[in-house]
Amino acid sequence: MITTDFAPGSPCWLDLGAPDVPAAAAFYGAVLGWDYESMGEGEDMEGGMFRKDGKIVAGLGKLTEEGARSAWMIYYNVTDADATSQAVESAGGTVRVPPMDLDEWGRMAQYSDPLGGQFAVWQPGTNKGVDLVDEPGSLSWTELYTSDASAAKEFYGGVFGWQFSDMELPGGGGTYSLITPAEKQPEERMHGGLMELPKENLALANGRPYWHPVFNVTDCDAAVAKVTENGGSVQMGPEDAEGVGRLAVCLDPSNADFVVLTPTPS
Numbered sequence: 001m002i003t004t005d006f007a008p009g010s011p012c013w014l015d016l017g018a019p020d021v022p023a024a025a026a027f028y029g030a031v032l033g034w035d036y037e038s039m040g041e042g043e044d045m046e047g048g049m050f051r052k053d054g055k056i057v058a059g060l061g062k063l064t065e066e067g068a069r070s071a072w073m074i075y076y077n078v079t080d081a082d083a084t085s086q087a088v089e090s091a092g093g094t095v096r097v098p099p100m101d102l103d104e105w106g107r108m109a110q111y112s113d114p115l116g117g118q119f120a121v122w123q124p125g126t127n128k129g130v131d132l133v134d135e136p137g138s139l140s141w142t143e144l145y146t147s148d149a150s151a152a153k154e155f156y157g158g159v160f161g162w163q164f165s166d167m168e169l170p171g172g173g174g175t176y177s178l179i180t181p182a183e184k185q186p187e188e189r190m191h192g193g194l195m196e197l198p199k200e201n202l203a204l205a206n207g208r209p210y211w212h213p214v215f216n217v218t219d220c221d222a223a224v225a226k227v228t229e230n231g232g233s234v235q236m237g238p239e240d241a242e243g244v245g246r247l248a249v250c251l252d253p254s255n256a257d258f259v260v261l262t263p264t265p266s
Contacts (some may be wrong), residue, residue: 002133002140002191006077009160009181010191011142012129013075013122014213015059017068019254021046024060027252031226031260032137032215036060055131057138063254069204070254073110073120074142074211076160081107081123084159091158099123113155115148117209134216140261141214142179142192149177149196152209156194164194170242204257214259220246223260227252 006012018024025036028050034057038048047061063070078084081099088095088111096118097110105127110120122129132138146152156162156179163180165187179192199207217223220238227234227250235257237248245263252258 001188003189004129004131004133006124006129007181007185007189008077008079009162010077010189011074011139012077012124013059013120014072014130014139015061015075016070016072016256017061017063017065018070018252018256019063021048021060021062023253024256025050027230027232028058028060030230031223031232032217034058034137052132052135052137055138057130057132070252070256071118071205071210072213072256072258073118074213075108075120075122075129077129078121078123078160081109081121084121085109085111087159091155093155093159101125113209114151115146115209116205117144117146117152117211119211136216136218138216139213140216140263141259142211143214143259144192144194144209144211145197145202146194146209147197147199147202147207149175149194152194153177204251204255210257212257212259214247214261217260217262220248220260220262224248224250227260 028034034050034052036050049056050058085095085099092114094112096112099107099109101107104125106125107123112118134140153164161182164177166175166177169176177194178190180190224234224238231253233251235249238246240246245261247259247261249259
């Protein structure tokens with residue numbers, strides 16, 4: 001589970017780069033019950049925060065990078081963004097956005113793994129990260145689709161100290177690797193997973209790996225209905241995953257991918 005004490009290497013923030021900020025705000029408001037709070041003035045709404053029950057759950061900004069696809073960016077907690085940048089480069093990754101301060105809030109950087117999967121880090125200052133996780137309408141898991149699971153484990157294990165445990169998916173569905181933040185963290189702190197897929201199944205990112213968020217919802221089928229009613233689409237599901245819950249892989253109207261999950265009661 002993800003918690004808000006944000007152990008090093010665990011997800012602590014996420015934001016969406018969208019070509020149409022007002023449209024994205026309306027879509028996620030309808031699907032996840034989020035309220036949007038603009039950080040700017042006027043009708044352009046270039047960026048701001050999503051809240052659920054008054055608590056910050058994600059950020060939203062204008063997609064400005066030329067040629068980039070609309071996607072969720074997941075940030076992982078680090079104690080030193082500059083040292084992490086060195087570790088990324090040493091492990092064969094790329095620094096896309098060098099470490100930079102965001103006032104007193106914290107320090108951020110964005111990267112690509114050796115196969116092109118994009119992710120980011122956050123070195124907290126006064127802002128530790130999102131306020132709500134693992135509850136309906138908030139982040140509950142992170143997931144990487146990659147064409148080389150072994151290379152991904154080596155890279156992310158080296159950068160973050162992540163530990164991996166493999167499980168076989170039912171029906172010959174392949175191997176799924178569960179991610180725990182660091183070796184001293186118990187298995188209850190698992191925060192994500194990675195799965196190897198053929199490059200042709202990664203067409204959303206032109207064959208490159210990609211991360212996406214999993215959002216907790218109280219009713220997966222109802223959430224999927226909201227997705228399609230509001231211009232999104234469904235890549236997979238809804239379907240039941242034994243021991244996990246009922247889930248669906250979705251795309252918003254700009255093709256940013258995410259998963260909705262109604263967990264199996266514990």
